[in-house]
Amino acid sequence: GQQLNQSPQSMFIQEGEDVSMNCTSSSIFNTWLWYKQDPGEGPVLLIALYKAGELTSNGRLTAQFGITRKDSFLNISASIPSDVGIYFCAGHNNDMRFGAGTRLTVKP
Amino acid sequence: GAGVSQSPRYKVAKRGQDVALRCDPISGHVSLFWYQQALGQGPEFLTYFQNEAQLDKSGLPSDRFFAERPEGSVSTLKIQRTQQEDSAVYLCASSLGGSNEQFFGPGTRLTVL
Numbered sequence: 001g002q003q004l005n006q007s008p009q010s011m012f013i014q015e016g017e018d019v020s021m022n023c024t025s026s027s028i029f030n031t032w033l034w035y036k037q038d039p040g041e042g043p044v045l046l047i048a049l050y051k052a053g054e055l056t057s058n059g060r061l062t063a064q065f066g067i068t069r070k071d072s073f074l075n076i077s078a079s080i081p082s083d084v085g086i087y088f089c090a091g092h093n094n095d096m097r098f099g100a101g102t103r104l105t106v107k108p
Numbered sequence: 109g110a111g112v113s114q115s116p117r118y119k120v121a122k123r124g125q126d127v128a129l130r131c132d133p134i135s136g137h138v139s140l141f142w143y144q145q146a147l148g149q150g151p152e153f154l155t156y157f158q159n160e161a162q163l164d165k166s167g168l169p170s171d172r173f174f175a176e177r178p179e180g181s182v183s184t185l186k187i188q189r190t191q192q193e194d195s196a197v198y199l200c201a202s203s204l205g206g207s208n209e210q211f212f213g214p215g216t217r218l219t220v221l
Contacts, residue, residue: 004150031208042112042199042212043151050208088150092208095164096141098150 003027006089006099013079014107021087021102022073029091032065032072037086037101046087047074079106110134112213114200120219121190129185129216133202140183141210142175143199151199157183158205190220 006023013019023032031050035043047058049065049072056063062075072089086101113132121127133140139158143151144167153167159180168175172190177183187194197217201210 006150033208035212040214042201042214045209045211048209090150095153095156095167096151096208096210098152100148100150 003097004089004091004099006102008102009100010103010105012105012107015079015081017079019076019079019083019104020073021089022071023089023091023099024071025091025097026070027091027093028069029093029097030069031092032063033090033092033096034061034063034072034074035088035090035098037088039085043088076104079104081106081108112200112202112211114198114213114216116216117214118217118219120221122221123191125190125220126186126188127190127218129187129198129218131183131185131200131202131213133181133183133200134211136204137202137211138180138205139203139207139210140177141201141203142183142185143201144169145197145199145215147196154185154198187218190218192220194218195220 004025033048034046037043047063052069054065060077088101089099115130142154145151155175156164157177172188174186197215199215201212203210
């Protein structure tokens, strides 16, 4: 089963709003990753984080690797309609564990 | 192509049939992974290859599931005597050796009737 707790499960926002989602775990991970999945497609890597405390940006996306190594968050600024999809956090040690996903809906 | 490809994209099987799902990783990627994704859930790890060696198969749910990568490139996931609970999307991912950044294929949606 899933070891990662991802929240919120779903979000409905207006275009232009900022979004924040997070992931927590009872286990320490060496790497945290964030993926986006569109319907009928595989997950696409957005950001990978390798060090505790690391803050990394990729365009309008910003993600942080928690100091305790047990959590991470993803922020999306100024959302646009194509941000719609399911966002997954993943923690990696010897294998990769995924959260259950946050389903994002952006209303124009 | 430049990305991971999987075939077939959709497979419908009658309960009890055997199925074989194919994955073509990104050229040069040493590591290959198989995941099972149930509806509304995140992917769950099944098995991992480094070149042709299957280094971890701890996620395979039963001995009806078998994966191979005989030449260290293309991989096949085989499910014998399929059951309804095997219905899911099966995702393949590949990565460069030593990298945690996995690149996913589009998946095969398996429906067992």
